[in-house]
Amino acid sequence: MAYEIKKYNEGTWMIEDLLSETSLTRFFLLAGNERALMIDAGMNTKNAKEIGEGILKEAGLYDKLITEEKPMLIAITHGHGDHMGGLAAFTELYMSQTDYDVFEVGKNYPDLAFHPVKEGDVIDLGGRVLEVFENPGHSPGSLAYLDVENRFLITGDSVQSGHIFMTGKGGMEIFGGSLLNLIKNTEGRFDQVLGSHGAAPLPGDYLSQVYEAWEKVMKCRNLESTPEKEGIKVAEEQLNGNTVLDYDCGCCYFYCSAQ
Numbered sequence: 001m002a003y004e005i006k007k008y009n010e011g012t013w014m015i016e017d018l019l020s021e022t023s024l025t026r027f028f029l030l031a032g033n034e035r036a037l038m039i040d041a042g043m044n045t046k047n048a049k050e051i052g053e054g055i056l057k058e059a060g061l062y063d064k065l066i067t068e069e070k071p072m073l074i075a076i077t078h079g080h081g082d083h084m085g086g087l088a089a090f091t092e093l094y095m096s097q098t099d100y101d102v103f104e105v106g107k108n109y110p111d112l113a114f115h116p117v118k119e120g121d122v123i124d125l126g127g128r129v130l131e132v133f134e135n136p137g138h139s140p141g142s143l144a145y146l147d148v149e150n151r152f153l154i155t156g157d158s159v160q161s162g163h164i165f166m167t168g169k170g171g172m173e174i175f176g177g178s179l180l181n182l183i184k185n186t187e188g189r190f191d192q193v194l195g196s197h198g199a200a201p202l203p204g205d206y207l208s209q210v211y212e213a214w215e216k217v218m219k220c221r222n223l224e225s226t227p228e229k230e231g232i233k234v235a236e237e238q239l240n241g242n243t244v245l246d247y248d249c250g251c252c253y254f255y256c257s258a259q
Contacts, residue, residue, distance in 0.1 A: 032125025
């Protein structure tokens with residue numbers, strides 16, 4: 001089990017679960033004045049909570065933020081397994097009701113106290129507020145978390161520089177509208193994007209870059225244009241026994257169901 005800890009700023013750390021020489025899944029630790037929160041829990045890092053506690057101890061924050069009455073909280077961007085590896089060690093969970101149901105989280109983790117969150121909700125860590133935004137497409141209940149004070153947006157797998165998987169039924173079509181809504185509702189409120197795979201941080205305009213890429217792909221899928229005209233590359237691949245199309249848009253990639 002290999003991972004790297006990278007300090008993003010005072011009170012924010014990125015933990016990169018190294019899945020192979022070329023791939024990783026990233027999760028985050030955020031410290032407020034009163035509570036500590038982990039966003040996602042990696043895949044191979046079953047000890048994600050322990051890693052977070054070690055970071056807080058080294059920073060001199062553990063005794064202030066972690067007690068029996070104030071355990072470390074966890075929020076999930078979406079319900080895929082590479083973001084929930086260390087979930088069992090936690091006691092309180094924040095995620096969308098949709099993904100909680102779709103991925104049977106309650107059945108798999110019956111001891112977790114579940115707090116459903118949706119667009120417009122906030123998670124207050126004490127002097128540090130996270131606003132919740134819905135961004136379905138990659139999964140039915142994908143969420144993004146805006147750190148208001150520190151001006152960054154955590155986007156899970158929905159907006160990142162690697163492959164964005166849109167292989168579920170209707171996911172690609174849903175994604176465009178939800179991403180546009182996210183862009184409008186967070187405009188001017190963050191400077192950097194922190195995705196779960198690929199490079200991080202990404203520039204503040206990255207959401208718009210991904211939206212423009214989505215528009216190009218949809219033009220091709222709707223036969224309104226061609227990949228050559230849109231400046232993208234398309235390859236057919238096998239993924240989990242299914243044929244998918246891999247759209248290389250330069251700034252990001254989309255895996256979509258073959259039409």
